[in-house]
Amino acid sequence: MKILVTGTAGFIGFYVAQKLAELQYEVVGVDSINNYYDINLKYGRLQAAGFDTGELKDNQPVCSKIYPNYCFIKLDIADRVQMEHLFANYQFDMVCHLAAQAGVRYSITNPHDYALSNLSGFLNILEGCRSVQIRHLVYASSSSVYGLNGNAPFSVHHRADHPVSLYAASKKSNEMMAHSYSHLYQMPTTGLRFFTVYGPWGRPDMAYFKFADAIINNQPIDVYNNGEMQRDFTYIDDIVQGIIKVLAKPAEANANWDRLHPDSATSSAPYRLYNIGNSSPVTLINFIEALESAIGKKAIKNMLPMQAGDVLSTDADMTDLEQDFNYQPKTDIKEGISKFVHWFREYYQI
Numbered sequence: 001m002k003i004l005v006t007g008t009a010g011f012i013g014f015y016v017a018q019k020l021a022e023l024q025y026e027v028v029g030v031d032s033i034n035n036y037y038d039i040n041l042k043y044g045r046l047q048a049a050g051f052d053t054g055e056l057k058d059n060q061p062v063c064s065k066i067y068p069n070y071c072f073i074k075l076d077i078a079d080r081v082q083m084e085h086l087f088a089n090y091q092f093d094m095v096c097h098l099a100a101q102a103g104v105r106y107s108i109t110n111p112h113d114y115a116l117s118n119l120s121g122f123l124n125i126l127e128g129c130r131s132v133q134i135r136h137l138v139y140a141s142s143s144s145v146y147g148l149n150g151n152a153p154f155s156v157h158h159r160a161d162h163p164v165s166l167y168a169a170s171k172k173s174n175e176m177m178a179h180s181y182s183h184l185y186q187m188p189t190t191g192l193r194f195f196t197v198y199g200p201w202g203r204p205d206m207a208y209f210k211f212a213d214a215i216i217n218n219q220p221i222d223v224y225n226n227g228e229m230q231r232d233f234t235y236i237d238d239i240v241q242g243i244i245k246v247l248a249k250p251a252e253a254n255a256n257w258d259r260l261h262p263d264s265a266t267s268s269a270p271y272r273l274y275n276i277g278n279s280s281p282v283t284l285i286n287f288i289e290a291l292e293s294a295i296g297k298k299a300i301k302n303m304l305p306m307q308a309g310d311v312l313s314t315d316a317d318m319t320d321l322e323q324d325f326n327y328q329p330k331t332d333i334k335e336g337i338s339k340f341v342h343w344f345r346e347y348y349q350i
Helices: 011-022 039-048 080-090 111-131 166-185 207-216 236-247 284-295 319-325 333-347
Strands: 002-006 026-031 061-063 070-074 094-097 136-142 189-194 220-224 271-276 300-304
Touching (some): 011 026, 011 070, 011 094, 011 236, 080 111, 094 111, 111 136, 166 271, 189 236, 207 284, 207 333, 220 284, 236 319, 284 333
Parallel strands (some): 002 026, 026 070, 189 271
């Protein structure tokens, strides 16, 4: 079974590709290694996965020295020609699409980056999948699509039509684009709405990463909305477990789907949407307290009002994923944060 994993120099893709390789799939990873955040961290992930980053050249495969069945190609998914070549050369059986231009606030100041990666890049993925008659496309959506929706916990069966950032709008667009391909070509697609994912090798643009660095270095941290915002923090190992389970079970059409009472999460086409989170929201202030405990030092807090583009709460209704895949997150906040802080100190030699 040959699987394409995009975004493998990124946080989630780094873990997913290695897990699939451990399970003896033939894995091809791609990533453009852009400079949205520290590229040294991205190269560090690749090195940890067994790649000699000195051998990397654009559009040329390099194989892992740890996993002989895992190769990496430095490639931009927005490059239509190279993506066509990639699918033609490898004839993938499944695709796990995790590459994207991330970041809510960055989308406010750099909107065009999102059109390239999250829209044009996703279209290239869909076209590649269509060309090889893919068995299953699993792609990353986001809890941010819920936007102004005030119905908590967030359910994939609720409407999500009012995003409050271009990033969220691009992820909602991905879901709609995927549905059109599922409908037109009977192509199984599953979108996963990720809730806040954290852990070792995480993204330095995420609040918990910045907070750890600031607390350790006696610098103040900006705490928005007095720390009263809630997030459904989910540890990386739990996320990977869910992704692997979903990949193995291609989406199917809902035989009972009713166009007069449409269900947003399913379709008459082989299309599904799932939340993937922890379903146990934690306030930002409690999350900071877990960091303080793991680090052994109090944070200097700069309390600020709500930021543009942020949502007050993210709370995942996990009913569907639990029923269909027996998905059960196992890592609580204290354990997860402790593991992250241990890695952080080790990686940055603190």
